[in-house]
Amino acid sequence: MRKSTITRETRETFVEVTLDLDGNGSYDIATGVGFLDHMLEQLSRHSLMDLRVRAKGDIHIDDHHTTEDVGLAIGQAVSEALGVRKGIYRYGSALIPMDEALCRVALDFSNRPYLVWDVRFTRPTVGRMDTELFREWFQAFSQTAGLTLHVSSLYGENNHHIVEASFKALARALRQAWTVDERAADSVPSTKGALHSKGIQPLAS
Known part of the structure; x- marks a missing residue:
């Protein structure tokens, strides 16, 4: 049962996340940031x-702390739900x-966090x-x-389309990577023998 509930509380935000990696894409999102809600609905679906x-x-003040802390909480919940990451395809x-617009996402549940962000926008805001x-x-x-x-983002003109394609690409890559490989369901996909989430802690904003 790959489920998790995470609560993150700071002086700036309070975030509660519940997720099930093996669900059917149902969502119930309320962050106070409308466009972020829309993107998280795409991520779930x-x-x-x-x-x-x-x-x-x-x-x-602005949407920065809420946006960042929601990302931290969802990421932590995903890691907790995956546990030792046994049997997953790992890559997506x-x-x-x-x-x-055309967007590409490639990812690895390596437990070595690293972001390469090659996305360009032509406007300072999407919605608000x-x-x-x-x-x-x-x-x-x-x-x-x-x-x-x-x-x-390989190309695109409409900033809404670029963002939405990025979240949808993330969603499909995640789905591929955390799916259990029946041929290797009892092993961790690493020659090191470990991809556990130990040591990954939420960051303070």
Whole structure:
């Protein structure tokens, strides 16, 4: 049962995440940041992860702390749900078009967090959300999930399409990577013999 519930509380935010990696893509998202809610719904639906998120943050200042801490909490919950990562395919990739935009994600549940972000925007906001915050979300998520994560926008003009294709590509790559390989269900996919999540701690914002 690959499920997890995480609570993250700071002076800036309170975040509660419950997820099931082997769900059917149902979601219940309320972060106070409308466009982030929309992207997390895409993440759930296209990864088939059941996801419930509740967040309260200092959005009267801006959306930064809430966006980052939601990423940290979801990443931590994914890592906890995976446990020692036995039997998973480990690697995943996806190339996702959305109208004129094309985005690529490649990832590795290596437990060596690293983000390569090659995504360019032409506007400072999408809806009311600062475009620079999308990198912050992906960085936070990769850190606590223990992911080596490469995200690239190959081309595109509409910033909404670029962001949404990036989240959908992440979702499909995650779904591929955390699926259990029946031929190797009892072994950890590493010559080291370990990919456990020990040592990955949520970052303070």
